[in-house]
Every structure is written in structure tokens, then in C-alpha cells.
Amino acid sequence: MYEKHLMICGATGCISSGSRSVEQALVKELENHGIRDRYRLVMGGCPGFCEVGPILVIYPDEVFYCHLTPKDMVELVEKHLVGGEIVERLLYKGPDVAVPVRFYDSIPFYAKQKFNVLHNSGIIDPESIDEYIMRGGYRAFTRALTIDSLTICEEVKESGLRGRGGAGFSTGQKWEFTNKAPGPKKYVVCNADExxxxxxxxxxxxxxxxxxxxxxxxxxxRAIGSNEGYIYCRAEYPLAIKRLKIAISQALEYGLLGENILGYGFNFKINIKEGAGAFVCGEETALLASIEGKRGIPRPRPPFPAQSGLFGKPTTINNVETLANIPLIVREGGAAEFAQIGTAGSKGTKVFALAGKIRNTGLCEVPMGITFREIIYDVGGGIKGGREFKAVQAGGPSGGCIPTELLDLPIDYDSLNKAGAIMGSGGLVVMDESTCMVDLARYFLSFTQKESCGKCTPCREGTMRMLEILNRITGGFGNPEDLDTLDSLAHSIKDSSLCGLGQTCPNPVLSTIRYFRHEYEEHIEEKYCRAGVCKALFSYKIDQERCTGCRACVKACPVDAITGEKKEPHEIDQGRCTHCGSCIEKCRQDCILITRVGREADVSN
Amino acid sequence: MNTDAEATAINQEIDLHQVDSIIEPYIGRKEMIIPVLQKLQEHFGYLPRQTMEQVSYRMHIPLSRIYGVATFYAQFKMRPRGRNIIRVCKGTACHIQGSPKIAERIEENLAIQNGETTTDLRFTLEEVACIGACALAPVIMINDNPHGRLTADKIKDILASYK
Amino acid sequence: MNKFIDQCCDKCTHTRSTPCKDFIRCCVEGPVCHEDLVCSAKRKAIIEKVALNENFVIC
Structure with missing residues (x-):
């Protein structure tokens, strides 16, 4: 039996912040003290709070250490593990807590979260099937083997689970369609092409x-009568693929995959297919084409995959998060429990990825129906650097932005659709006043334009034309009629594209026009980008009153456009300035202003 | 696109036995063409034309279809790549926190554009959709090393540390 | 016995080719098919080694 459990976050976010070297330093330090074997060290899943990574959680002491560096391990091992004293310096502190706090339960980031899908994440060793079983794993599956297949579909329907991949179709209904489709061979596909x-x-x-x-x-x-499944995972997720492969080989060893599983006469095998880098393959029919070894091009529906899917056979395609909810629903009494969380039309919890200009970047799982305000200000801790909130983009390139006036909107499938956004897979990117909404729309469109598979004209040509217009506007050559043209193009693309990518890709443009029309107009009529993003539409100017002459900006400027003596206010040579923004990053006085081209400063940043 | 890299592409000797042994397990399974190309690229660093011709010949798939698949997916490269692959994250979080400025600075420093390789094959510059390290935005990956919370002025030193 | 898949004694028959319907319950509560204090101690030992006590539940 181990004395303590040391869980280091081993997910990509924390690894990027250096959790591997923290782990190596910790192991070395434990070995130096000769106490390595007293502790169980797990490089596990993600506790979600990427912002403060690398994270180490110690059980049973219930201590949450964050912002760790390899150097901290000497003190941590000596003081905490040997001396039994908490290292206060490494605890969580922030403007949202009065004193450093030691555990999840007193960190505001976690206060409104509810862990369903993520209940094992960061707790178990993802490479151990025993730990999954200990936490109740494979019980729901064992139960599913003893009940009728249509009963399983019925339970999933009762739970109210809707697809977590974007569109939000009832999962139970999807299963029932595939179950009832004729034919002996059917497939289960997990869409992990995030x-x-x-x-x-x-x-x-x-x-x-x-x-x-x-x-x-x-x-x-078991529910649809299939004996073969595919997981289609992005090749950009090597760690996820590695862990899936380990999990599959363990399940095979334990007889939970393969022939005659647990003696119930049920056979199942799972194949992993690595995607090869095409956004459109997240669309279900394109994904199927890709598994079949073809170009990932969508095809018209109907027939829906439930009738004719992979290799022409009835197929159920579910997103990762949807499937992760299933064991919780199919366990004894799980469906009713699941349906208690959330709103009338959207049940359960949803995992969101919080990013952008928000203090607490990371992953959170919250009950459906929570408001944007709660997610951004309570979970997310508000805007970075005390700036003003401008909008939050929900649903990525297929979604839309939510402005300040809609902050109290409850997050569920239907409210989001009404607001012109979509649930999407759950990315929330928060923007402040330094984000240009026209540039944001242009950014999303340039993404979808590049990723359009080219099969149907509205999407292939329409996105290109829209992008040209947006490039013109952000370049300072917008015309007053551009907004109407964008609007009409957007609606044509939405109405006439074949697949979800085309039908949703105008959403970022439509929603930014809807909520931030004045920014477009400012770009077009006044040739001014107040956020200081569109390079042709603003100038930098140094506030002569506030500049202390510290020369930080002079040194930072890559084109030597800033001149000025020490302790004298500096000047920017507008002819040379390339608007790269290096000076703003270095200015300690916030005295570099964004102004209209060729005019005196009238708006400060 | 630079000519040195192309010359290397043409001059590189392709060991067809190697290619055959990679293809062998998949013969008769035409749906496995993407994994075959992935394995070939893993081995050669890119997809030399001869390897695709060999796949066509051994797996009885028209070369046009193989080329169609290979050019559809961003992962497949038709030219040799540099020793160090720079991936600039163009995800939303990185974009609004200044990744375009980072990309520009790299392009200036190396005198190449997105997708290109330096003539000495030292660097290849690629833009990728999202590497999922949004907390560290803006972020780039060089080979397997993430460099996060970047500002443009850090680029020069970072690049200098890769030979 | 180091892992759940290892047999606790000769009475346990669960292998890939001769599966047991109660395998998952047996792992955590077992053995189910026979009563043996030694066998149940073996299973408990696996669990206790990495015991995830109630405090492990977050939130």
C-alpha cells in the first residue's frame, strides 16, 4: 500500500508548460531521499486548470500545487513528503481568493463545475484498466449485456442525451434507427476528429x-447489434492514440473485447484510424469516406449513415464526449440521474474548453443551462489584465459570437441556436476590447475557406468571395454595399451547401455583423480599426505626456521606427512603422495609443 | 519554393524493397491506403513519387486516386522537409493573442513562407489549426518542443537554438 | 495476483477463452463464484494498493 498518491497532470496542456521535467525532478528528488517506492506517482489525465499548470495533486492530503517548476521539487519533497508540512508558496493563489488555498473545493474555478464525463480524469492512471474497473468501469457494459438491445436505446433516449459533437441530435434515437435498419453487419464509429x-x-x-x-x-x-467499431482520431493527438491503443490491448487481455465477451456470446472489435489532417472529416459522411480510404468528401443525406454508412452498412457515429456519457447513463438508474441535471431540452453536463483573453484558461465541465456570465466570470475568473469583455465565440468556425448583452443567456442547444451560435463541440474563446470582430470573422472564414473540400460550388466559391470582401474591408478598401453582399452570400451558402461545414461556415460572419455592425461600419466608412488589429486602419502614437523615455520600445522596434533620448518622450516615424505591435508589448506605461490614420490621438487603448 | 529541396527530391534514391515491405501487409485491402501513405511518409519524411507509383502497382489502385488522396489531406507532403519542423498554431486563442505577428516574424527571419523549407533544409514552416495548448497562447511547436506565451522578439533566440 | 485478470486460485476459471459472466463484479467484490477469505484478500490487496478512497472524488 502506498503512503501517498502523487498525481501530475500529464495532458498536453501541462506537458507544454513543462510537467514532464517536473515529474523527472520529482522522481530524482524522491530517489535522493530513498523514498521513491513509498509513493504512487501517476502522470494522469487533466484536472482542467491548464492556466496554472503544471499541476500536482497529493492524496490523501488533498493538496493542490500549481505553477510548478523542476526546482520546486527539492522543497516540496523535503517539506511536504518528508516533513509533512504544506508548502504554502506553491498553493493556488489569485485575485479570487483571499489566502492561498489548498484544494479543489476552495478554488473558485471548480466551485460551479460538476464532474460527470471527467470524473476519472486526473484521478486514475489512464493506462490502467484495473483502476478504471475500480471506479465502476465496465459495470454498465456488463449490465447492457443482460438487457434487451432496444431497452438500451430506450434508456439512452429517456436520459435526454443529445450528441455532443455539434448538431445535438438525440443519441438514443440515432441508436434506435441503426438498430432497426436491416442487415447483419453494422458499425459503431467514434468521431475523435476534433x-x-x-x-x-x-x-x-x-x-x-x-x-x-x-x-x-x-x-x-450491443444496442445497435454491431460487432465492429472504428475510432477516427486526429493524427495530431499522438498521446490520445497511444492511450487508446493501450486501453484496447488491455480490454482484449481481460476478455472485454474480442469473441464471446464475458460469455454472453457478444463479439466486438475496435480499430483505430488516424486522420490525416482535414477539418471536413469531422463531418460524418466525410469521415466515413476517409475511413474507406478515399478523399474526405461529404455526400448528400439521405441516406443517413444509420441506413447506409461505413462500407454501405448501417452505422452509428458518435462523438467522444457523447460516448463518454454512455457508461454513466446505462448503469443501474443512470438514465434518471442523468436527466436530473440540465434544462428541459438539454440534459446532463457539457465540457467546455475556455481559452482566449480569460484568466483561467482550461477545461471545465458544467451543468447545461449555466449562463455565459457564470462560466466566464465565476469559472473563468473574468478577463485577463482587467480589460473589458467584448464577446465570446462559441462553437468555433461553425458557431457565432455572444456579445455582452447576451451574457445571461443559459447555455443549452436551443438558446444558442436562437442567438446565432451553436453548441458545437464546446470551444469557448473569450475576447476583449483588443480583439477586432471583423478580423475575427475574416480569420474563421479563411480557416473554413482553406478547409472547404471543394465539392460543392456555394462553399468552394462562396467562401472565397466572402473572404475577398473581408480582406478588402480589413485592408481599408471596404465599400458601403459590402455588408449587404456579405449577408446575401452568407445566406446562399447556408441554404445551398451540401454538408455541415458549408451550412455553418457563414455563422461567424453573420453573428459578428448582427452584434458588431458598428465595427464593420467603422472599418468601411471611417477606415478605422479601434482594436488596433487591422494594420492598414490605425496608427500607433506615443502619448507624450505619459511617456517616461525608458527606451524599452526603441529597443523592441524591429524597424528602428522609434526615436527619442533617454528620459525624453519618444516619437514614432509613421513612414517606417510596420504596425507589428512589438512596442506595445514592451511599454510599461501603457502610453502607446491606437489612433486613426493621419489624425491626432482621440481614442486611447 | 526553393530549388535545392526539389533537387534532393529527385536525386534521393528510393529503396523499393523498403517500400514493398511497408506495403506488403496491406495488399488486397484498398481501404487501407491512408495508413499505407502514413507509414511511407513516416519512413521517408515525405511521399516521393516513386513510392506512390509502387503503391499503385502493388495494391492495384490507379495512381491518380493515390495522388488524389495524398493531396487532399494536409498531413501528406510531396517534398522533402527540413530537419526542424516549426508548427505555428493558428487556433482561435492563438490568433487573438497575436499568432499572426509571430508567424510574420518567423517568415522574416527565415525568408520563407508558410509551407516552405529553407534552402539548407534546416527549417520547414507550417501553420496548424490548433495544437491544443491554448493556455500558452500564442504558441509554436518546433519538432516536439512547445514554446508558449510568445512575443515576436523572442523568435530570433528560439530559432537560433535549433541547428 | 497483481492484476484483476490474474486468477485468485484454481477455482477461478475466467480467461479469454473461458469467460465468466460476473467478471467485473468479481474484480471489485469477488470472488463471486466461491467463498474463500484468502482469495478475497488477494483481490482486496489490488484495490488497496492504489486505493482510491472517498476523498479522491473531486467536487
Whole structure:
């Protein structure tokens, strides 16, 4: 038996902040003290709070250490593990807590969260099937083997679970369609091709709790009468793929995959397919084409995959997060419990990836129906650097932005649709006053334009034309009629595109026009970008009153456009300035202003 | 696109036995063409034309279809790549926190554009949709090393540390 | 016995080719098919080694 459990976050976010070297330093320090074998060290799943990574959680002491560096390990081992004293310096502190706090339960980031899908993440070793079983794993699947397949579909329907991949179709209904489709061969496909820029919840689930996905697929296989499944995972997620492969080989060893599983006569095998980098493959029919070894091009529906899917056979395609919910629903009494959380039309919890200009970047799981205000200010801790909130983009390139006046909107499928956004996979990117909404729309459109597969004209040509207009506007050559043209193009593309990518890609443009029309007009009529993003539409100017002459900006400027003596206010040579923004990053007095081109400063940043 | 890299592409000797042994397990399974190409690229660093011709010949798939698949997916490269791959994250979080400025500075420093390789094959510059390290935005990956919370003025030193 | 898949004694028959319907329950509560204090101690030992006590539940 181990004395203590040391859980270091081993998800991509914390690894990027250096959790691997923290782990190595910790191991070395434990070995130096000769106490390595007294502790169980797990490089596990993600506790979600990427902002303060690398994170180390110590049980049973219930201590949450954050912002760790390899150097801290000497003190941590000596003081805490040997001396039994908490290292206060490494605890969580922030403007939202009065004193450093030691555990999850007193960190505001976690206060409004509810862990369902992520209940194992950061707790178990994702490479151990035993730990998954200990936490109740594969019980729901065992139960599914003893009940009728249509009863399983019925239970999933009763739970109210809707697809977590974007569109929000009832999962139970989808299963029932496939169950009732004729034919002996059917497929289960797990869509792990998480392509939305700014979204990483599926990856965290795959990395932190891979067996939950396998169990979800097994239950689905049992419910629809299928004996083979595919996981289509982005090749950009090597750690997720590695952990899935380990999970599959363990499940095979334990007889939970393969022939005659647990003696119930049910067979199931799971294949992993690595995606090859095409956003459109997140669309279900394109994904199927890709598994079949073709170009990932969508095809018209009907027939829906439930009738004719992979290799022409009835197929159920579910997103990672949807499948991770399944074991919780199909366990004894799980459906009713699940349906108690959330709103009338949207049940359960949803995992969101919080990013952008928000203090607490990371992953959070909250009950459906929570408001944007609660997520951004309570969970997310508000805007970075005390700036003003401008908007939050929900649903990535297929979604829309939510402005300040809609902050109290409850987050559920239907409210979001009404506001012109979508639930999408759950990426929330928060923007402040330094984000230009026209540039944001242009950014999303340039993404979808590049990723358009080219099959149908409205999407292939329409996005290009829209992008040209947006490039013109952000370049300072916008015309007053551009907004109407954008609007009419957007609606044509929405109405006439074949697949979800085309039908939703105008959303970022439409929603920014809807809520931030004045910014477009300012770009077009006044040739001014107040956020200081569109380079042709603003100048930098140094506030002569506030500049202390510290020369930080002079040194930072790559084109030597800033001149001035020490302790004298500096000047920017407008002819040379390339608007790269290096000076703003270095200015300690906030005295570099964004002004209209060729005019005196009238708006400060 | 630079000519040195292309010359290397043409001059590189492709060991067809190697290619065959990679293809072998998949013969008769035409749906496995993407994994075959992934394995070939893993081995050669890119997809030399000869390897695709060999896949066509051994797996009885028209070369046009193989080329169609290979050019559809962003992962497949038709030219040799540099020793160090720079991936600039163009995810939303990185974009609004200044990744375009970072990309520009790299392009200036190396005198190449997105997708290109330096003539000495030292660097290849690629833009990627999202590497999922949004907490560290803006972020770039060089090979497997993430460099986060970047500002443009850090670029020069970072690049200098890769040979 | 180091892992749940290892057999606690000869009476346990669960392997890939001769599966047991109660395997998952047996792992955590077992053995189910026979009563043996030694066997149940073996299973408990696996759990206790990485015991995830109630305090492990976050939130």
C-alpha cells in the first residue's frame, strides 16, 4: 500500500508548460531521499486548470500545487513528503481568493463545475484498466449485456442525451434507427476528429479516460447489434492514440473485447484510424469516406449513415464526449440521474474548453443551462489584465459570437441556436476590447475557406468571395454595399451547401455583423480599426505626456521606427512603422495609443 | 519554393524493397491506403513519387486516386522537409493573442513562407489549426518542443537554438 | 495476483477463452463464484494498493 498518491497532470496542456521535467525532478528528488517506492506517482489525465499548470495533486492530503517548476521539487519533497508540512508558496493563489488555498473545493474555478464525463480524469492512471474497473468501469457494459438491445436505446433516449459533437441530435434515437435498419453487419464509429481550433475537450477525455470511450462503444455496439467499431482520431493527438491503443490491448487481455465477451456470446472489435489532417472529416459522411480510404468528401443525406454508412452498412457515429456519457447513463438508474441535471431540452453536463483573453484558461465541465456570465466570470475568473469583455465565440468556425448583452443567456442547444451560435463541440474563446470582430470573422472564414473540400460550388466559391470582401474591408478598401453582399452570400451558402461545414461556415460572419455592425461600419466608412488589429486602419502614437523615455520600445522596434533620448518622450516615424505591435508589448506605461490614420490621438487603448 | 529541396527530391534514391515491405501487409485491402501513405511518409519524411507509383502497382489502385488522396489531406507532403519542423498554431486563442505577428516574424527571419523549407533544409514552416495548448497562447511547436506565451522578439533566440 | 485478470486460485476459471459472466463484479467484490477469505484478500490487496478512497472524488 502506498503512503501517498502523487498525481501530475500529464495532458498536453501541462506537458507544454513543462510537467514532464517536473515529474523527472520529482522522481530524482524522491530517489535522493530513498523514498521513491513509498509513493504512487501517476502522470494522469487533466484536472482542467491548464492556466496554472503544471499541476500536482497529493492524496490523501488533498493538496493542490500549481505553477510548478523542476526546482520546486527539492522543497516540496523535503517539506511536504518528508516533513509533512504544506508548502504554502506553491498553493493556488489569485485575485479570487483571499489566502492561498489548498484544494479543489476552495478554488473558485471548480466551485460551479460538476464532474460527470471527467470524473476519472486526473484521478486514475489512464493506462490502467484495473483502476478504471475500480471506479465502476465496465459495470454498465456488463449490465447492457443482460438487457434487451432496444431497452438500451430506450434508456439512452429517456436520459435526454443529445450528441455532443455539434448538431445535438438525440443519441438514443440515432441508436434506435441503426438498430432497426436491416442487415447483419453494422458499425459503431467514434468521431475523435476534433478539429475546431480552440477546442480540446475530446482530447482530454481520450487522454484521461480512454476506457470510458471503449465502454461507450461496446454498449453502443450491443444496442445497435454491431460487432465492429472504428475510432477516427486526429493524427495530431499522438498521446490520445497511444492511450487508446493501450486501453484496447488491455480490454482484449481481460476478455472485454474480442469473441464471446464475458460469455454472453457478444463479439466486438475496435480499430483505430488516424486522420490525416482535414477539418471536413469531422463531418460524418466525410469521415466515413476517409475511413474507406478515399478523399474526405461529404455526400448528400439521405441516406443517413444509420441506413447506409461505413462500407454501405448501417452505422452509428458518435462523438467522444457523447460516448463518454454512455457508461454513466446505462448503469443501474443512470438514465434518471442523468436527466436530473440540465434544462428541459438539454440534459446532463457539457465540457467546455475556455481559452482566449480569460484568466483561467482550461477545461471545465458544467451543468447545461449555466449562463455565459457564470462560466466566464465565476469559472473563468473574468478577463485577463482587467480589460473589458467584448464577446465570446462559441462553437468555433461553425458557431457565432455572444456579445455582452447576451451574457445571461443559459447555455443549452436551443438558446444558442436562437442567438446565432451553436453548441458545437464546446470551444469557448473569450475576447476583449483588443480583439477586432471583423478580423475575427475574416480569420474563421479563411480557416473554413482553406478547409472547404471543394465539392460543392456555394462553399468552394462562396467562401472565397466572402473572404475577398473581408480582406478588402480589413485592408481599408471596404465599400458601403459590402455588408449587404456579405449577408446575401452568407445566406446562399447556408441554404445551398451540401454538408455541415458549408451550412455553418457563414455563422461567424453573420453573428459578428448582427452584434458588431458598428465595427464593420467603422472599418468601411471611417477606415478605422479601434482594436488596433487591422494594420492598414490605425496608427500607433506615443502619448507624450505619459511617456517616461525608458527606451524599452526603441529597443523592441524591429524597424528602428522609434526615436527619442533617454528620459525624453519618444516619437514614432509613421513612414517606417510596420504596425507589428512589438512596442506595445514592451511599454510599461501603457502610453502607446491606437489612433486613426493621419489624425491626432482621440481614442486611447 | 526553393530549388535545392526539389533537387534532393529527385536525386534521393528510393529503396523499393523498403517500400514493398511497408506495403506488403496491406495488399488486397484498398481501404487501407491512408495508413499505407502514413507509414511511407513516416519512413521517408515525405511521399516521393516513386513510392506512390509502387503503391499503385502493388495494391492495384490507379495512381491518380493515390495522388488524389495524398493531396487532399494536409498531413501528406510531396517534398522533402527540413530537419526542424516549426508548427505555428493558428487556433482561435492563438490568433487573438497575436499568432499572426509571430508567424510574420518567423517568415522574416527565415525568408520563407508558410509551407516552405529553407534552402539548407534546416527549417520547414507550417501553420496548424490548433495544437491544443491554448493556455500558452500564442504558441509554436518546433519538432516536439512547445514554446508558449510568445512575443515576436523572442523568435530570433528560439530559432537560433535549433541547428 | 497483481492484476484483476490474474486468477485468485484454481477455482477461478475466467480467461479469454473461458469467460465468466460476473467478471467485473468479481474484480471489485469477488470472488463471486466461491467463498474463500484468502482469495478475497488477494483481490482486496489490488484495490488497496492504489486505493482510491472517498476523498479522491473531486467536487
Amino acid at each position: 478539429g475546431d481550433p480552440g477546442a480540446f475537450m475530446d482530447r482530454s477525455i481520450l487522454e484521461g479516460d480512454p476506457h470510458a470511450i471503449l465502454e461507450g462503444m461496446l454498449i453502443c455496439g
